[in-house]
Amino acid sequence: MEPAGKKKPIVIIDAERCKGCELCIVYCARKVLGKTKNINKAGYNPAVVADPDKCTACGFCYLMCPDNAIEIK
Amino acid sequence: MSTSKKYKRPESLQETKHLYCAGCGHGIIHRLVAEVIDELGVREKTIGIAPVGCAVFAYDYFNFDVTEAPHGRPPAVATGIKRVMPDHVVFTYQGDGDLAAIGTAEIIHAANRGENITVIFVNNTNYGMTGGQMAPTTLIAQKTATSPFGRSAANEGYPIKVCELLSSLEGTKFLARVAVDKPGNVLQAKKTLLKAFQNQLDKKGFSLVEVLSMCPVGWGMTPQAACKRIQEEVTKIFPLGVIKDLTV
Numbered sequence: 001m002e003p004a005g006k007k008k009p010i011v012i013i014d015a016e017r018c019k020g021c022e023l024c025i026v027y028c029a030r031k032v033l034g035k036t037k038n039i040n041k042a043g044y045n046p047a048v049v050a051d052p053d054k055c056t057a058c059g060f061c062y063l064m065c066p067d068n069a070i071e072i073k
Numbered sequence: 074m075s076t077s078k079k080y081k082r083p084e085s086l087q088e089t090k091h092l093y094c095a096g097c098g099h100g101i102i103h104r105l106v107a108e109v110i111d112e113l114g115v116r117e118k119t120i121g122i123a124p125v126g127c128a129v130f131a132y133d134y135f136n137f138d139v140t141e142a143p144h145g146r147p148p149a150v151a152t153g154i155k156r157v158m159p160d161h162v163v164f165t166y167q168g169d170g171d172l173a174a175i176g177t178a179e180i181i182h183a184a185n186r187g188e189n190i191t192v193i194f195v196n197n198t199n200y201g202m203t204g205g206q207m208a209p210t211t212l213i214a215q216k217t218a219t220s221p222f223g224r225s226a227a228n229e230g231y232p233i234k235v236c237e238l239l240s241s242l243e244g245t246k247f248l249a250r251v252a253v254d255k256p257g258n259v260l261q262a263k264k265t266l267l268k269a270f271q272n273q274l275d276k277k278g279f280s281l282v283e284v285l286s287m288c289p290v291g292w293g294m295t296p297q298a299a300c301k302r303i304q305e306e307v308t309k310i311f312p313l314g315v316i317k318d319l320t321v
Contacts, residue, residue: 021096021289021296027256044095060256062080066100067091072080 009057010073011049017069018046024061024070030054033061083107085116087136094201096296098286099127101253102195102262103134106166109266110137113274119162120154122147124171127201131166145176148183151190162273164191169210170200173233177209180239184279187244191269192281194235197288198307205291209233212310217291236283236316246278248317252285254303258313265315277320285311 011032013024018040024047025033034050046069049055055072062070082088085107093099110116116137123131125144132139142150147165155163172180172194180192199217200206206219210232214223224232236248247269251262262284269280285307287299294302 017090019095023096023296023300026297026300057080059080063256063259064101066093066095066097068082068086068100068104070080071082 009055011052011055011061012071012073013047013049014069014071015040015046015048016042017067018044019067019069020044020046021066022047023064023066027060027064029058029060030056083111085110085119085136087134089133091134092130093127094288094290096287096289096299097127097201098197098253098284098288099195101259102166102193102284102286103128103131105253105259105263105266106164106193107135108263109270110162112267113162113270115162115270115274118160119164120158122150122154122163122165124165124167124176126168126171128166128168128195129202145171145174146179147171148176148179148188148190148192151192152183152186152188155188155190159189162191162270164193164270164273166193167195168201169194169196169198169208169235170203173209173235180235181242184239184281185242185244187246187278189273189276189278190280191273192279193266193269194281194283195286196235196283196311197286197291198232199288199291201288201291205288205293210235210311212306216293232310234311236281239281240317244279245281245317246319247272247280247315248283249281249315250283250285250311250313252303252308252313254285254287254300261313268320272320275320280320283311285313 121139207217289299
């Protein structure tokens with residue numbers, strides 16, 4: 001259960017910036033992020049938010065993303 | 074220590090997409106530098122000096138003044154800029170091919186003079202931009218485009234440990250080695266960079282932060298395996314930590 005009044009974190013991945021290095025997926029402790037078969041304009045398979053409910057906004061994906069494709073609100 | 078809880082692109086970083094390979098550590102280090110500049114509130118008076126190498130387009134990515142120097146010469150250019158404009162924050166951003174190979178003379182003499190600048194030295198143990206050739210920092214037995222059977226000490230010598238090399242010079246005040254291979258180390262890298270920039274604002278003297286970075290394409294492995302290689306191989310030769318700190 002989320003504590004009352006605490007905002008639920010929202011992870012936003014910019015699919016066009018993502019280069020599919022998967023570092024965010026590897027370091028996400030709660031397996032929020034996942035792979036896809038979608039292809040962006042640059043030809044990469046971007047990461048997607050597969051299970052947003054598990055996110056605790058630890059920021060590990062943001063810290064490891066080399067392309068600033070991740071924002072957590 | 075103020076570790077930002079704001080998980081969005083820092084103001085000092087432009088929206089331009091990076092041209093680095095997937096999983097390259099440069100993107101992380103660029104963001105850390107930008108976050109530190111934002112936190113210190115010195116974006117309007119910061120001047121960066123970009124190297125020749127993968128980070129040559131740093132002026133396209135940072136949202137403050139960045140100039141470009143000939144191969145290996147950023148410490149000399151930084152010396153000039155800092156002496157003319159001592160109230161500005163001047164830093165160089167150099168790779169190992171730039172700082173440890175062609176620019177050895179410049180970095181040693183800038184450090185020996187104790188210039189009040191900050192140097193960010195990105196060590197990925199090869200020449201990334203030109204296609205993964207052997208660099209002075211390449212580990213023994215590491216296979217690269219120009220050492221296909223692995224670097225041998227008898228033929229090519231040993232990897233240069235820049236921090237340890239500079240630590241004997243009286244001009245150097247702060248030397249530290251960090252890595253960006255996992256979230257904990259990224260946070261530590263940010264704290265260290267913050268200190269290196271704060272030293273300059275406090276007029277403490279020459280600070281250098283060596284950042285061990287992954288080069289998945291140059292090493293011929295996945296980004297995940299490259300992070301693992303830093304943890305298992307690179308940090309054995311280049312131990313993390315503060316090598317010298319005369320600022321306290």
